[in-house]
Amino acid sequence: MHDFIERITAYIHWALFLLLETLSGFLLFQYNHYQGSVWFTQANAVAAMVHEWEEVALAYLRLPEENAALVRRNIVLQQQNDLLRHGNLPTSLLRKGDTIASFTLPVNETGEAYSQIEARIIDNSVRKRDNMLVINVGSDDGVAPEMGVVSGTGVVGIVSAVTSHYALVMSVLNSHSSISCRLRGTEYFGYLKWKGGSPLRACMDDVPRHAHIKKGDIVETSGFSAVFPAGIFLGRVAEIKNSSDGLAYELEILLSTDLANLRHVSVINNHSKAELDSLLSQ
């Protein structure tokens, strides 16, 4: 009996090893699904708080770049403003009481304005296969899953889970990300995907071979899904390649947004999305 117990205790580390590796495996498969719980991700309360302190401490150091980005964004907004003023969009479409900040985005097909919720990125990664961001707004600020996130220079990602004060955003740089896009000025559309590697390059699949494409063409959101309004900048065509089956083109896209160096973003709140969703599910 004594011998038996001794033998068991001598091998207990094997059992513990297997147990802990199984537990790791469980965490790996259970929580790496971004739709799952937010408890074991960067968006849980403790981790988010630490990241927020870090963000606050470092924000000061990056003020010069921030300033430059704001100026650039200002220019974009001015151009948008100009379009609105001289374009065909009747100003009556704008919702009453909208401030300048919430009216800079175009209106959607159903005639309602998208509004923006300003947010700061408090945690970000670009080195993984499935990158996620954490932003400092949550359900209390009106953020809900499936909302689009954009920066001054283009699309950033889609909200995948929210807590009351934080939201976990699936970055464009995520193998599960697939954003409906089109070539500006044409009707050719496809999906923007990221296949790893450089955080500045993504690809657009399924572009028909009869499409006339040249390097430098602009790729923008198609507006087919209610997540992003049409016409938001994604990037430019950097290279035109044949798809693996040879039936279509695969475009390499140079993304307009440097996700590795991003601080301020906006969450797009499409007021009619719920309506559209219920229509589509009927």
Place this chain on the structure above:
Amino acid sequence: MAWALLILLFQVLVLDQVHPWGYGAPLLCPIIIITLPFGTSRSVALLWGFGTGFIADIFAGTSGISSAALTLIAFIQPPLLELMAPRDTEEAFRPSFAVMGRWKYLWFISQLLLIHHLVYFALEGFSYFYIKDIAISMGISYVASLLLILLAEHVRKDEK
């Protein structure tokens, strides 16, 4: 303990934000497991491995990946250290350049770190077949981590 916390903080706050040429990132956490003292009970070592990995995972959003990799090297560290320890040592010691000799310790670190990186990047790239990208990330991260660990070991030596 304080040393481990310092390493973890540095990993989470600084290194997780560093991406040399857009690839990989230096991983300093393994040093906590690599330098577990000679004579540490194997079960205690495993708990250290899993605990360190679990915390690193939560902050980096890589749930399960670090904990799996660090638990594995925590499993291997005690027997490997026993194998490579100087014959004449009886009492517990913390692996270091001073005790084990320069090349032997470097070899000790390199082996454990390599195993850690193989598992870490295999799990991270799981189900994606971009072998080239994964290999580049792993290579860059491996070299960066190794240099950092050597640097950290020198800092620790100077403190004494």
